[in-house]
Amino acid sequence: MRAAVVVFPGSNCDLDTHYVLKDLLRIETELLWYRETDLKDYDLIVLPGGFAYGDYLRAGAIARFAPVVQALVEYVERGRGLVLGICNGFQILTEAGLLPGALAPNLGRKFLCKTVKLRVENAYTPLTRLCREGELIELPIAHGEGRYVAPPETLAKLKSNRQILFTYHGENPNGSLESIAGIMDETGTVFGMMPHPERNCERLLGTGDGLKLLQGMVEEVLA
Amino acid sequence: MxxxxxxxxxxxxxxxxxxxxxxxxxxxxxxxxxxxxxxWSEHCSYKSSKRFLKRLPTTGRRVLQGPGENAGVLELENDWCVVFKVESHNHPSAVEPFHGAATGVGGIIRDILSMGARPIALLDSLRFGELSNPKARNLLEGVVAGIAHYGNCIGVPTVGGDVYFEDAYTDNCLVNAMCVGLLKRSDLxxxxxxxxxxxxxxxxxxxxxxxxxxxxxxxxxxxxxxxxxxxxxxxxxxxxxxxxxxxxxxxxxxxxxxxxxxxxxxxxxxxxxxxxxxxxxxxxxxxxxxxxxxxxxxxxxxxxxxxxxxxxxxxxxxxxxxxxxxxxxxxxxxxxxxxxxxxxxxxxxxxxxxxxxxxxxxxxxxxPEPELAPLPPGNPHPAPSPWKGEGSERFGARSGGEGRGGGLKQLIQLLRSPTIGSKRWIYQQYDHTVQTNTVIGPGAHDAALLRVKGERFALAVTMGGNGRYCQLDPYEGGVRAVCEGVHNIVSVGAEPIGITDCLNFANPTDPQVLWSFERVIAGMAEAAKALELPFVSGNVSFYNQSETRRIYPTPVVGMVGLLKDIEQRVPMGFQREGDRIYLVGKLSGRVGGSEYLRVLRPSPPTPLPFEREKGAVRRGEGLDELEPTDLELERRLLGAMLALVQRRLLRSAHDVSEGGLLVAIAEKSFAQGLGARLELDDLSEEMLFGEWPSRFVVTVAPEHEGALTELLAGVPYKKLGTVGGDALELGGERVSVEELRRAYETALDL
Structure with missing residues (x-):
């Protein structure tokens, strides 16, 4: 299996994500420059966190026009593999229309970095297959624009299709609609989440809960 | 023209x-x-400061690059080197807090980068006026937003620092940023x-x-x-x-x-x-x-x-x-x-x-270097006092513990002081987990701890300095600035290996400012020599004064420590019910210069820097006097603490600093919500709230008490009580950890 972590100008979780896939999960993983358009060799593509293009205008608003994102649309249409957007990557996927809804500035108007509790809402997806339904996991968040918003009909669809993967448990840190922290698309191949699984993959850094999410993606490909 | x-x-x-x-x-x-x-500007040439800076020790076995480059470099393990430096961005931040602070962060990051190192951590020391002053609040909000804007976007975690709120910094806030980088020796x-x-x-x-x-x-x-x-x-x-x-x-x-x-x-x-x-x-x-x-x-x-x-x-x-x-x-x-x-x-x-x-x-x-000679302040002060409302009101009479409970009510008030209370409002705006190396982050301990992927060793980093101490006694303040950094590093279990410093002072063409500068450096140099720590980089910021106020002499010390085995790290908070609590180090001292006096006995700060050995001025009941640091005891204490770490005897460790003993104990209770039963015979304010130097509060498992006291031979210690319950109990008083935590955590919520 081959995985790729996309590097936009301004990505800053690219090396962290690469480290987890390559050094902890032992998957062949490349850093993929944002100008690349040939994605057919990859089974898993991760859009990492950061501030692609400085998040100028609006988070993800410029990155969606990057060549690699255009190629990603085709990659998804053909069902070639799995796509995961973390934080800024999630913002880019919604801007590119690969995931429904949008991410607005936090209700508190401030950047927020802390560890939060998440409830796993659907354990039957590649990302959550190693979790139990209703399980509480801990992951760090670090974002200024993480408030998930969507029109009522989109929300209804997300619910009926069971596309909501994680909700914030207890405090809703950014004011997200229905405490939504992570979702997938209708095909079940594109995933987006604001919390950072790659930042909690070792006991040294916390509970290690993030590893089973990324490992789940890998096992899905290898299954 | x-x-x-x-x-x-x-x-x-x-x-x-x-x-x-x-x-x-x-x-x-x-x-x-x-x-x-x-x-030739002061900022670039160090023309007023370099003759004094020569006193600071700059050599040591790990030093690969001392002062004179963009940043200092120390050798670690396995060819790894750490690069670090601190720099001020005080004036720009006072004028335009957001961009001033942001560019301060950017500048120090590029200093590290120009040594060939990847920046791995940022720390910031900030000083503002009292929070009740809207100007100070605006500056705080702007500076924090600026640091967050730059640091978060650039992907370097902000893992530590310190903040004080005192009137002296109302017109000239201080923004000192430190960056730490890592590289292999051959890439230098x-x-x-x-x-x-x-x-x-x-x-x-x-x-x-x-x-x-x-x-x-x-x-x-x-x-x-x-x-x-x-x-x-x-x-x-x-x-x-x-x-x-x-x-x-x-x-x-x-x-x-x-x-x-x-x-x-x-x-x-x-x-x-x-x-x-x-x-x-x-x-x-x-x-x-x-x-x-x-x-x-x-x-x-x-x-x-x-x-x-x-x-x-x-x-x-x-x-x-x-x-x-x-x-x-x-x-x-x-x-x-x-x-x-x-x-x-x-x-x-x-x-x-x-x-x-x-x-x-x-x-x-x-x-050309100015030839101005430093002049100790006379008495009376020749210049008008910059503080308004200076009067004869002194701190109230001392009273013992009897009949006043165990001091826990005063502790709650102290925890509400923004200088003591939680800085969560600030550090939550900073990304401190990016790069996935932050093992101990901001607010969790005395120093931050960073792992190095693939290596057994870890790096401890800290930054801070108390200006009020230096205002009261510049020499002792300088000694303490170094010792406080050392304590922070040792608390997590690491060995201190080097210093970067930022010296923030008022106008150096005033001979008395120059005098305080000289004395602070003398104190820092003495402490660093005693503890064998080199200064490898630094920065001087003068002219931090307005028409009506001058800042306290404020040295900020940034320090790096090496923890050879990351598994030996020591947490700050109480870990287990039944563990024994010990005070290790100096067992008695004065209450002078403490946050307790400032918060609970409000009185204008002393306008003159006094110095003990000059003998000169004694006021009130000696409440302006700092307890002197005994550097020989300090040496023995640090050796003993590191020996305890290596034997893995410490369940937790925390240095006693601002706020004194009870604040340190309260902070230890917050980690897991575990309380303590304290058995102190001395309930004086000196004991409970004094900020005398050279102390740690540690806990050990009951079965290790013997081993602890054996290793502490030559270092004083005293048993304080037992970990347990969900409240602090002292002198017949009882306050729940939750109540203490509420006071602590809301101190700075704007």
Missing amino acids: TKLELAQQHGLSPREYETICALLGREPNELELGLFSLN KRAVAQGVGNKIILVGARTGRDGIHGATFASEDLIGEAEEKRPNVQVGDPFTGKLLIEATLEACRQPELIGLQDLGAGGLSTAPPEMAARGGVGIVIDIEEIPLRAEKMTPYEILLSESQERMVLCVRQGAEQKFLRIYRKWGLEAEVIGEVIAEKVYRIRHEGRTIAEVPISALVGGA
Whole structure:
């Protein structure tokens, strides 16, 4: 299996994500420059966190026009593999229309970095297959624009299709609609989440809960 | 206007102007005056401070690079080296807090980068006026937002620092930023230009009109309408800064790179001559080759611009295209703007014609040092006190513990002081988990702990300094600034290995300011020598005063520690019910200078720096007096603590600092919500709230009490009680950890 972590100008979780896939999960993983358009060799593509293009205008608003994102649309249409957007990557996927809804500035108007509790809402997806339904996991968040918003009909669809993967448990840190922290698309191949699984993959850094999410993606490909 | 008047407008004194004419053998033109004004500014030349800074120890077995480069370098394990430095951005932040603080962060990151290291952590020491003052709140909000804006975007975690709120910092807030980087020894770079014919490349952002005369601005008192100084403040762009990091780390891997330097204070007027001075060469710059942001910029504006996110490289001739390609791939500007010459001058050409030429030795290190002698403050003070409302009201009479409970009510009040309380409101706005190395982050311990992927060792980092101590007693304050850093590092289990310092003071042309400067340095030097710690980099910020206020003498110490085995790290908080609590180190002392006196016995701060050995002034009941640090005890204490760490006997450790013993114990209870039953025979305010030095509160498992006391031979200790329950109990009083936590956590929620 081959995985790729996309590097936009301004990505800053690219090396962290690469480290987890390559050094902890032992998957062949490349850093993929944002100008690349040939994605057919990859089974898993991760859009990492950061501030692609400085998040100028609006988070993800410029990155969606990057060549690699255009190629990603085709990659998804053909069902070639799995796509995961973390934080800024999630913002880019919604801007590119690969995931429904949008991410607005936090209700508190401030950047927020802390560890939060998440409830796993659907354990039957590649990302959550190693979790139990209703399980509480801990992951760090670090974002200024993480408030998930969507029109009522989109929300209804997300619910009926069971596309909501994680909700914030207890405090809703950014004011997200229905405490939504992570979702997938209708095909079940594109995933987006604001919390950072790659930042909690070792006991040294916390509970290690993030590893089973990324490992789940890998096992899905290898299954 | 005469040339002399023009020179004075540039912040140069008549004596300095005469020296310039003598060095050149002629009158300088306006562009040359601009070059001198920046190179000779206090900020760049250290002309008032260098004779004192010589006292600081700078050598040691791990030192690979001491002061004089962009940052200091210490050797760690397995060829790894740590690079670190602190720098102030006080004046810009006082005028324009958001951009001032943001560019401070950007600048210090590029200092680390120019040694060839990847920046892995940021820390910030901040000082503001009292939070009840709206001006102080605005500055706090702006500065924190600026640091967050830059640090978060650039992907370097902000893992620590400290914050104080005192009236003395109302007009001049302090923003000191420290950056830590990591590299392999073979990748170490220097800010040097060498080899005649080698090329000088300017990379990064375009050059604009922003920040002209920033360094000169930082070398004056902050007087009058701050608004007028706005054009002196640079604007930062963290996105470009991030690209510059990645491109520069790629450039550093090329063997043809000779040296590189950040364009910080002074821009192109100071960086190339500094590189040339280190290499013993000269540099010629063709000014029309510099990519510009604005139209019709004059050579004067181009040379003096402090536009951010720019660096200068010196590369082997013939290899220049390779470097231009790297930077252009990352979407950055890169142009060859000049070359190394044998003649040791800085020559500026415009379309082939020389428009300025100054000997390197005149620009770098040529500034005459002021001969002003430091003067201890007399009594009465010759100058009017800067503090309003100074009166004869002294701290109230001392009272013992009897009949006043165990001091827990006072503890709650103290925890609500924003200087003591949780800084969560601040550090939650900073990304402190990016790069996935933060094992102990902000708010969790005395120092932050960073792992190094694939290695057994870890790095502890801390930053801080108490200005009030230095105001009361500059020598003892200097000693404590170093010892406090040491304690923070040792608390997590690491061994301190080196220091970077930022010395924030008022106007150095005042002999009494100079005196406090000298005494603080003397104290820092004495402590560092006793504890065998080298100063490897640093920064001096003078002129932190307005018409009505001058800041406390405020040394900020940044320190790095090495923990050889990350599994030996020691947590701060209580870990297990039944563990025994011990006070280790000095067992008694004064309450003088404490936050307790400031918060619970409000009285104007003493306007004069007093010094114990000068004997001079004793006021009230000695409440202004600091307990002196016994450096011999300090040495033994640190040795004993590290021995305890290696034997894995400590369940937790926390140093006793601001707020005193009860605050330290309360902080230990917050980690897991575990309380403690304290059995103290001495309930005096000295014991409970005194801030005397050389102390840790540690816990051990009951079965290890014997081993603990055995290892502490030669170091005093005292049993304080037992961990347990969900409240602190003392002297018949009981307060739940939850109540304490509420007070602590809401101290700073704006």
